[in-house]
Amino acid sequence: MLKPSTRARYALRAMLELSLHEATRPLLLREIAKAQCISEKYLEQLTVPLRCARLLRGRRGSNGGYELAKPAKEIAAREIVEAVEGRLDLLDCVRMPVVCDRAPACAARGLWGRVSQAITAALSETTLADLREEQRLAEAKAVPSYEI
């Protein structure tokens, strides 16, 4: 329960990978998938909603590939997750009380609403640029440079 789907996780990692190579040539789907250990064909499907959300841009043909549609700094994790997963409201009744008869007087609904907001807030606070920085720091720590 409450586990984020592979869609959300893969999409986030793919976008993170792109942010690591921002401002170079477009990355091939193949390269992204390999770097992040994701099935190429599966990842391909995730590009559809990401493009629709104007977070990702693809170029076809030779010298093609994918690139971020806007600067990493301007892309919040929330946008990525919402693009591939839809609204972040945990339950329909949170946004549309109509769907449940009990909704008008359901304290549980209020609680789930607060949880939804906590999640949304956490995902809104972090941008791809933040993640990129964390990633670089972590890599430097995990694999200390052996060059003198």
Add this chain to the structure above:
Amino acid sequence: MLKPSTRARYALRAMLELSLHEATRPLLLREIAKAQCISEKYLEQLTVPLRCARLLRGRRGSNGGYELAKPAKEIAAREIVEAVEGRLDLLDCVRMPVVCDRAPACAARGLWGRVSQAITAALSETTLADLREEQRLAEAKAVPSYEI
């Protein structure tokens, strides 16, 4: 994605129902299920983990039923959800980095960890007593008293 399971939602509502009748006779499973529109047999299964977690107590035989194992004020929503769903960590790698090779240097993991914490915090802040109060307020608002 990220949708809480019926286990978590039903368990919460059942416990809420019990808290609304705290300090009266034990409630029958049948009564709880009917009041909250939950399948009786399905709800019955949820009582197992709730009893194991010492949140719920059942009495068999005539005049039997269920009651809260401790005061509503001392039961956090988090305890209920964890009882029926296990740990709240969104991903195994958050708690046990070992399960993923990429974990030591994975910025995405850090983000999911923060989201996990946000959820846990939101669920820890609210007790059954809080929910009970919200419930009563909501009911009073939704169904204004027609008696003079």
Add this chain to the structure above:
DNA sequence: AGCATTCCCTACCTTTCGCATAGGAATAAT
């Protein structure tokens, strides 16, 4: 003691959905 009532336990079934694979059409560069 006997009986009704209720919780307790375990197995099973059904459906849904996450996850992934496959194959081809469109587009761009050389």
Add this chain to the structure above:
DNA sequence: ATTATTCCTATGCGAAAGGTAGGGAATGCT
């Protein structure tokens, strides 16, 4: 034209969620 790439749609599979069923064990009442 050929090659390399993204784009699009359909389909399959397996696991897990969600729900059902039936009988056993304890308790209280008469």
